[in-house]
Amino acid sequence: MSATNMTNVPGTEQATDDAVGARPPADLLRWSQDTVRPALRAAVDTLPRPVRDIAAYHLGWLDEHGKATEAATGKAVRPALALLAAEAVGGTPQAAVPSAVAVELAHNFSLLHDDVMDGDVTRRHRPTAWAVFGTAPAILTGDALLTLALDVLAAAGGPAARSMRILAAAVQELVRGQAEDLAFERREEVSLDECRRMAEGKTGALMGCAAALGAVAADGSLEQVRQLRGFGEHLGLAFQFVDDLLGIWGDPAATGKPVYSDLKSRKKTLPVVATLCGSTKQGGSAEPGRALAALYAGERPLSEADLRRAAALIDEAGARDWSQASADDLLRRALGHLRAARPEPRAAAELATLAGLLTRRDH
Template sequence: MVAAQVVTKPRPSGAILADSRDLLAPALRAAVDTLPTSMRHIAGYHFGWWDEHGRAVAADPGKALRPALVMLSAAAVGGTADDALRGAVAVELVHNFSLLHDDVMDGDATRRHRPTAWSVFGTSAAILAGDALLALAMDTVAGSGHPAATRATGMLGAAVQRLLEGQSADLDFERRTDVSVEACLAMAAAKTGALLGSACAIGALLGGGRPAQVLRLAQFGEDLGLAFQFVDDLLGIWGDPATTGKPVHSDLRSRKKSLPVVAALTSGTAAGLELATFYTGAGAGAADALPEAQVERAAVLVEAAGARIWGQAQADELLSRALDALVAAGADPRAETELAVLARFATRRDR
């Protein structure tokens, strides 16, 4: 008699991410504790560990998607989460360095349902705290003692350079009226895809993966990162403030040239032409918020130009490509399943 095959139901994304945060948290706190007192204070506030006075709180810790990708990518090639833990800490530090700086550059006053670090401690202090996290990230992976630490540090450094290039392009778009969809895609691939691709590659490298596996998992992360940015841009217009922690239509209010906005502006439709008058008309300087009377209308115009449907379709296509790369990596079945669960979550999330 043949024994019945046991089919294990995949764990939900929330459980996967919670386990990742549980593994990450002690190591992340230990790393941040090595910072100078002033930098540690701001970093801990940003991470949601305490309030501006240093009193312990239980604020939203964030998704911790990137460190989860690092540790699961290590497991996918036959390693363990412990093999890649310091790489996961480093990637999370880099991500939060970018958030601290992004909030300053974008003028965002709220993140994760609480005031941003710059709005509490000042712009200069927040920038310095971000710089401290970046330096700490490099020290964390370089000093891990792992045989592949030097290569992993190089990967992370290259991802940071691409991230900065993407952020620079994003800022440049604020002053331009000729931004194409292709340029916007390249910006997003650098700004978001680079770090997710690096997260997966570093995890695979520290987990002992073969070169082909490292390459495939890097491609998985790159495509997932761009899909993630599409969803992020859609949430920046239509996300529910109760879940995103940011005001409704926040990207439109700041005249941000996000992927759906650029698609609408270049659509050649009547809606796109009207939207252009809001973005490039009189008084449309990069530092000037879109008048409230126009914000709601702008959201209607982006959707009428077909950009909302287009954005979700692009995210779906990129998810499909990412999953193909994951399968091609020949990963451990359980880790592959959980990486796929996280990929679907990242493109179907509400925050």
């Protein structure tokens, strides 16, 4: 069966057809890391010394004393999308390396700032950059990474101006989503539509940007760029649904964050808002939403018993199953955009299997 004839959910089994030589997801992510790492390191090495060391710590290359280490690093999902999108439109992954580096830099800019804004003290199984070096240095490092991302695209030549505008627009959407996320924490009521739109900006925009940048770098047609951006945007929102589940029930050994971490900070994530709005079960009881609202309305820190109860209420409301079902539906839509881009078979297969990995993680 052709890699572009994928219709069922998870729906990615067909995409691993041996006839097109598709690599499994773990190999794809390792390939993405290996392909991008030299150029990413070279770019970070151009930063001024203080922020360079903080960036290298955040990226897992140095410890807090500036000594080389092999700490956990990012999975390079967004770079993989850029590299594979280039292949999908008939180009080479090498053509998209600057785009992959730029989107990874922009992603890490957002993580550095996100950790500060959320007060998170752990990322990738060790203290966050702001917890080690201070708030102001971590913010400056994030700023430096975003500026560097644009510089990498400019230095690549070719469609640099177009690529820079695509990245800038995605970052503006990311900032909008992050600003709305912060605003939701101060509001008693948030609608599910508002929460979904927030997630589209916070996560979907940059994943859509990654796929679009890869297609642009490899001279994809306007329609291919548009469809691959749609693939990435829908995949990004699906990823956020699953990530929100992991923020409640995820294994700390896999997520690098404590269990119930999102509930502890009273974050209004998609399953939380769905429970508060009573939007997951036809004719279901509103009691779980009322009980969760009461927990969230308190001012004292939530105890372990409170956190367990909050998670149970979300499950009782059906928001856990609803979130995974929503992710599955978004995956279907993403694969529809992928097919519409008329991609090269192997790249299509690998993008689809990567999408399956991101939307069916253990939780």
